[in-house]
Amino acid sequence: MLKISVVVPTYNRLETLRVVIPSLLAQDLPPESYEIIVADSNSNDGTAEYLAEVARAAPRVRHLPGAYSGRAMARNAGIAAARGAIVLFTDSDIIASPDLLARHLEHHREPRAQAVVGMEVQVESYLDYVRKRDDPRLRKPLHGTAPKRLSWLYFLTGNASVRRTDLERVGGFDESFTGYGHEDLELGYRLQQAGVRIVYEPRAVNYHWQATPYREQARKMELAGRSTVRFYRKHPHFIVKARLGMTPLSLGLHGVLARVPRAVEWLERLGEHNGLARTIAYQYHYLNGVKAALNGK
DSSP: OOOEEEEEEESSOHHHHHHHHHHHHTOSSOGGGEEEEEEEOOOOSSHHHHHHHHHHHOTTEEEEEOOOSSHHHHHHHHHHHOOSSEEEEOOTTEEEOTTHHHHHHHHHTSSSOEEEEEEEEEESSHHHHHHHHHOGGGOOOTTOSSOEEEOGGGOOTTSEEEEHHHHHHHTSSOTTOOSSSOHHHHHHHHHHHTTOEEEEEEEEEEEEEOOOOHHHHHHHHHHHHHHHHHHHHHSOOHHHHHHTTOOHHHHHHHHHHHTOHHHHHHHHHHHTTOHHHHHHHHHHHHHHHHHHHHTTO
């Protein structure tokens, strides 16, 4: 009996899909108990041909192409097509551990409404993935190695599962989030408001294969800042503003730094090589996006 549907949004990520899909097919569950739905924003890199080839041997892999406006719309299409009672969200650059789905399903045997967030390990290359897969001491998980409750701020859909009925009850993802970031946090906020508790399962491990260049990540942070304003305007509560770092103090400090262009240039140069400077620079770009959105730019 089909128990869980895995929803994978993608666009032109064939290189990593060739590793991600086999990892999902290698789960330690009976093949008939899960399906893999790839919600593809009409990729043109051979994704359709690859998935058709895979599906001939593994019909539980379903290709769902469409003109999706973003990851929110793609994931909603996956939810609508899902046949399992549980929906697990991951991405096309995230490699699953063999027991990923089983670990999620353990929690959903409880009658209580809950969302499960697993451990997401960052890896820079396939070799880095192999090292961290084989030696847990090399992993640096965001939430540590002990189970715990999480807030909506950590409902990250690279490794998260929810009952389909709960997703439908709160209306799924908000498709107005078409840029980068926060469509998952905003859904987590609504789930939590609706009484769905969010729990962390450190044994549900996957590996995020992403080596984003500094400049590209800085641009993503500006887009995330814009998404923060959209989030706050939809849910104008102090806790949202505070948790997302859109406070008078942070905006004031950003203004001070912005008035010293040479300091910003120095920070940008240093950020390409120094971890602390990179963190500060990303926060600067994030607040650039927040201020631009607040000013209607």
